[in-house]
Amino acid sequence: QISAVFVPTVCVIALLTFVGWWWTAGDFAEALVNAVAVLVIACPCALGLATPTAIMVGTGQGARAGILVKNAEALERAEKITVLALDKTGTLTCGTPQVTDVVTYGLVRDEALSLAAALEENSEHPLARAIVSAAVSGVATVNRKKAANFKSLPGHGVEGEVDDRSLRLGSPSWLGLADDPAVAELQRAGKTVVVLVEGETTLGLFAVADALRPSSRAAVQRLREHGIRVVMLTGDNAATAAAIAAEAGIAEFRAGVLPGDKAAAINELKSGGGLVAMVGDGINDAPALAAADVSFAIGAGSDAAVEAADLTLIRSDLMGVVDAIALSAATLGKIRQNLFFAFIYNVMGIPLAALGWLNPVVAGAAMAMSSVSVVSNSLLLKRWRSGR
Numbered sequence: 001q002i003s004a005v006f007v008p009t010v011c012v013i014a015l016l017t018f019v020g021w022w023w024t025a026g027d028f029a030e031a032l033v034n035a036v037a038v039l040v041i042a043c044p045c046a047l048g049l050a051t052p053t054a055i056m057v058g059t060g061q062g063a064r065a066g067i068l069v070k071n072a073e074a075l076e077r078a079e080k081i082t083v084l085a086l087d088k089t090g091t092l093t094c095g096t097p098q099v100t101d102v103v104t105y106g107l108v109r110d111e112a113l114s115l116a117a118a119l120e121e122n123s124e125h126p127l128a129r130a131i132v133s134a135a136v137s138g139v140a141t142v143n144r145k146k147a148a149n150f151k152s153l154p155g156h157g158v159e160g161e162v163d164d165r166s167l168r169l170g171s172p173s174w175l176g177l178a179d180d181p182a183v184a185e186l187q188r189a190g191k192t193v194v195v196l197v198e199g200e201t202t203l204g205l206f207a208v209a210d211a212l213r214p215s216s217r218a219a220v221q222r223l224r225e226h227g228i229r230v231v232m233l234t235g236d237n238a239a240t241a242a243a244i245a246a247e248a249g250i251a252e253f254r255a256g257v258l259p260g261d262k263a264a265a266i267n268e269l270k271s272g273g274g275l276v277a278m279v280g281d282g283i284n285d286a287p288a289l290a291a292a293d294v295s296f297a298i299g300a301g302s303d304a305a306v307e308a309a310d311l312t313l314i315r316s317d318l319m320g321v322v323d324a325i326a327l328s329a330a331t332l333g334k335i336r337q338n339l340f341f342a343f344i345y346n347v348m349g350i351p352l353a354a355l356g357w358l359n360p361v362v363a364g365a366a367m368a369m370s371s372v373s374v375v376s377n378s379l380l381l382k383r384w385r386s387g388r
Helices: 002-025 028-042 047-064 074-079 087-090 108-121 125-138 181-188 215-223 239-248 259-271 282-290 303-308 319-354 360-383
Strands: 066-068 081-087 098-104 150-154 158-163 166-168 192-198 200-207 230-235 250-256 276-280 292-296 311-313
Touching: 002 028, 002 087, 002 282, 002 319, 028 047, 028 150, 028 319, 028 360, 047 066, 047 074, 047 081, 047 319, 047 360, 066 074, 066 319, 074 292, 074 311, 081 087, 081 259, 081 282, 087 098, 087 230, 087 239, 087 276, 098 108, 108 158, 108 166, 108 200, 125 192, 125 200, 125 311, 181 200, 181 239, 192 230, 192 292, 192 360, 200 311, 215 239, 215 319, 230 239, 239 250, 259 276, 276 282, 282 292, 282 303, 292 303, 292 319, 319 360
Parallel strands: 081 230, 081 276, 230 250, 276 292, 292 311
Antiparallel strands: 066 311, 098 200, 150 158, 158 166, 166 192, 192 200
């Protein structure tokens, strides 16, 4: 956009310089030398270096801080983030949930875990891995069972047949137990509840808790200090989501968001104006990451999330988002400074060249100095350090 105005303007000035000097002095050679001096001093070669050199250094500094930049434009935009949507499991939390409570009805604890683990063994969900882990390593007497006719219902749970018993395992709302007092009590404690049923009979409740990442609360606080609106998206019920959000210092959250609805939630946030970013780690976060203006993937997350994201946080630490925003601001600052250095020589030199006060050789040296100034200024970005 700048070049579209700058180049024709300079060409017109050079032509006017040539015509003016030839008309007034009558010396073709002198008129040509002064016109060439205008073209040489105005040559905006440093303009082409202003952005890529800063982006290159900024990308390298990001890699040293554990931030891999796949999309350079996203690094430029990160400074302007106004809304940041966060996935809960694996992003705010450590992503390694553990079974903390088992409530059974008509079954012994080991048998309930065995049936649940048989259903969950074919699932990749973190809650499924927690139940299987509890059954395999936490209970020595569990008999390994296999599920037949297994079916996964994203956002709800799984179902299948174990020992000729038709079982379903999933969220209380899906299984009609959202108002159960035992379920509500566990949820108020910030735990996710998974229910095992056979037909209409409840066989057991499994409470799963996932610890908050040590840096999550501090990162959320830093983001809010930057004026960024932080929104947590989770498939958990409202009680569990409220407990986790309060622990992380997040004032706004959306509970009961199914995997397929996260991208719609991002688009809804974008419709409110401003620049919306998303942080996630799971395969079900990939559509939301792709929909966001700027997207961050937790490095320890799924390949689909990493592939869809603009930036990857290698350290799986939410403070990496804070660092990325700070790095974006530093990089944009250098780009603005570089644009100043790219034009200051031109702005000062063009009138001198048009008046015949600037030799083309000196003009060439000044033009080269603008490029040197831009590259040197970009290299100063290497002094940037992560806030951690």
